Amino acid sequence: MKLTGEPGGVEALAEEAVVAACTLADAADPARWSAGAVEDVAAALEVLAGALAQLDPECAEILSVVPVAAAAVVERAEQADAGAGEFVGGRATAGTSAALRQALVAHGLTRHRVHQLGAALVTVTLDAPEAQALALLLSRRDALSRQAQQGVEGGWGAGPAETAAAALADALRTYGTGAYARVLSSGQVSAGLTPQTAQAAVAALTARPGAASRGKRRGLGPGFRGVASR
Missing domain, CATH: 1.10.418 (Actin-binding Protein, T-fimbrin; domain 1)
Known part of the structure; x- marks a missing residue:
């Protein structure tokens, strides 16, 4: 990964993003969140993670957990909003x-x-x-x-x-x-x-049938080359 260090539009936009995030964090507390607000912030996390993932494949690999984590948070908020009680998971x-x-x-x-x-x-x-x-x-x-x-x-x-x-x-x-x-x-x-x-x-x-067979995939056939054999 090579960073240019030259000033440009990305730096200004990134600074605006962190200022907005800090303002949101200062205003938020557990009692003031709504399901819609959670969804918006989760979407912002995904967008920002996607932008950083463009740096290189290793960064993309590190950030690959963000989409599913954001989806889980949104699901939790939706369940709470629907009165489903405490998040089962x-x-x-x-x-x-x-x-x-x-x-x-x-x-x-x-x-x-x-x-x-x-x-x-x-x-x-x-x-x-x-x-x-x-x-x-x-x-x-x-x-x-x-x-x-x-x-x-x-x-x-x-x-x-x-x-x-x-x-x-x-x-x-x-x-x-x-x-x-x-x-x-x-x-x-x-x-x-x-x-x-x-x-x-x-x-x-x-x-599934064969779940207790400790490695014998009954019915899957010999096509699983390199899986059952070591």
Whole structure:
């Protein structure tokens, strides 16, 4: 990353942004927020993170957690505004990452890193073939059967990391809003999801046939090259 250091329009706009943010922070307290205000600030966070992500791929990787975290905060505000009471995920996040690790291992997905980043975000990082396998496991049963057959015939799971990330993002979004998956500079796939989405995914994984078979992916076929074998 190379910074120019030359004065220009970006510096003036950035200064205006931080002044506005400070003014908002001084005026805000827990009793004065509305769901609309939370949504606006969350949108501003996403826009600013997107602007900083243009600096280089490493910055983009660091800031990739912002969209899903912002979405989780907006969801929390919407639930509070609707009178849904205390945010469910905030009380039940302690064991979410551990449960997700156990569910992944039960399906033979052992090359992963799962992190709980506060109460709003769970991340999981996998090799591309394992990300593709997880996407398939999280798909609906009709899609599972169809994609497993594709694996037998066409080497499902052997495609590029971008394909694995797209498939995993699509699968995760069926379990909750705000989930994402992207390819890291290392070539691995990193996914971010809210604790509620993670809990739903864990429930789906543990309900899948073969979840207790410790690595034997029954019915997924030999197309998962590089996943089951080490």
